[in-house]
Amino acid sequence: MxxxxxxxxxxxxxxxxxxxxxxxxxxxxxxxxxxxxxxxxxxxxxxxxxxxxxxxxxxxxxxxxxxxxxxxxxxxxxxxLYEPFQIPSGSMMPTLLVGDFILVEKFSYGIKDPVWRKTMMETGTPERGDVAVFKYPEDTRIDYIKRIVGLPGDTVVYRNKTLYIKPACPTGEGCEPLKPVAQVEVNRGEFNQGGIALERAREALGETTHDILINPRRREPVHMYYPQAGSSNAEWVVPQGQYFAMGDNRDNSTDSRFWGFVDEELLVGKAVFIWMSFEFERGSDSWLPGWIPTGVRFGRIGGIE
Known part of the structure; x- marks a missing residue:
């Protein structure tokens, strides 16, 4: 659309x-x-x-x-410059909720023509931790929003609900080892999914600190993960010119773990601001259509971490 x-x-x-x-x-x-x-x-x-x-x-x-x-x-x-988007799903909870309206900075990852999307001017590349909008690699008519966790050359591993990253090291000297991304539990039960209390944890990814959600009772669908030739299951080496993206709602997100990498040509921009947020929660006896908001979440208006 x-x-x-x-x-x-x-x-x-x-x-x-x-x-x-x-x-x-x-x-x-x-x-x-x-x-x-x-x-x-x-x-x-x-x-x-x-x-x-x-x-x-x-x-x-x-x-x-x-x-x-x-x-x-x-x-x-x-x-x-800027394009408005509406968040349609909960894959980026708790950072972004259904009903959030965001602004995407189009010039963050290069200035592109609006038809063929060819880069006319280089202005920058994604940083680890950016919340980015991109064209879904399997259907470029669809816009996706996820967090960039892996940069070109990085090794990314996701096992037992834990994200591991080994940054790219082109020189081969002073390279960092593969290590888990630091997480600190914030609470449990603030968000629920199918009656299951989700764990909310604070994660430090590069220069960015943000919150994620984990469903402790959901088994990892490792058999559905994207298989990369030459890598073990649930392990990926990000190719040059591509990125590895994941949703903050780790157990409710279809992302690079399942369909692979995001080519830099598919990048749309960086999500930078929530300019309006509507809530749509209503009881089962409500006569209002589902698309009509039931309230405004003024407290969510502001910058995106």
Whole structure:
């Protein structure tokens, strides 16, 4: 849907711009010349109202003249600066909840054209711990949001609910060993899934500290993990130009553990801000449609860790 909207926005901007330009540079000079010829004819009386009518652009051109600047501004903002997204699932809980509306910084990982998504200018690359939006590798029409845990060259291991990382070491000297990412339990039971109390833990990933959720009673579906040639099960070496992404809701997230790596060409941007958050919780006897919010979570508005 997001890709379709982007393409539609580009087409509408181009169409209205072309109509406005054709009227301004082709038809308007003809109208001006016609009025000048009438004014030069002493036998013709040309009232101001009639002159204004002759110079006035047509209804279609007038509408395009009004709409084109608005569409152009929206296109620039959405394609190169910031784009709004809505969180549709709980895979990034507790960092992001269903009903959160976020802003994604489009220029964090390079400035790309809005149609073919080719990088026009390099501006930066993801850092470990970034919350990133990217095109789902198995269906690029879909936008995914996950946390970047593995950078190019890193070794990533996920066993027994614990994340291990060995940072890339191109020189081969002074390399860090594979070690677990530090976790400290915050609470248990603040979030539930199917009647099971989830563990909330604070994790230090690079320069970022964030919270994750773990379902202690759910077995790891290791048999479903993405198999990388030359690596053991539940172990991955991130290829150059690609990234390993995981959801903060570790036992309720379809991520790189299951479908592999995120190519840098699929990166959309970095999630930086929650600008609105609606809650949709309601009782089973509620007559309201599910898409109508039941409240606003003002306390969630702010930056994203």
């Amino acid at each position: 997001a890709t379709l909207f982007s393409h539609l926005l580009v087409l509408l901007t181009l169409a209205t711009g072309l109509v406005w330009a054709f009227d301004h540079y082709v038809l308007r000079p003809k109208r001006v010349a016609k009025v000048a010829a009438l004014e030069a004819n002493p036998s013709v009386e040309l009232p101001e109202e009639k002159k204004a009518d002759l110079l006035r652009e047509g209804a279609i051109a007038e509408n395009c003249h009004s709409v084109f600047p608005v569409l152009a501004i929206v296109l620039v903002l959405r394609s190169f």
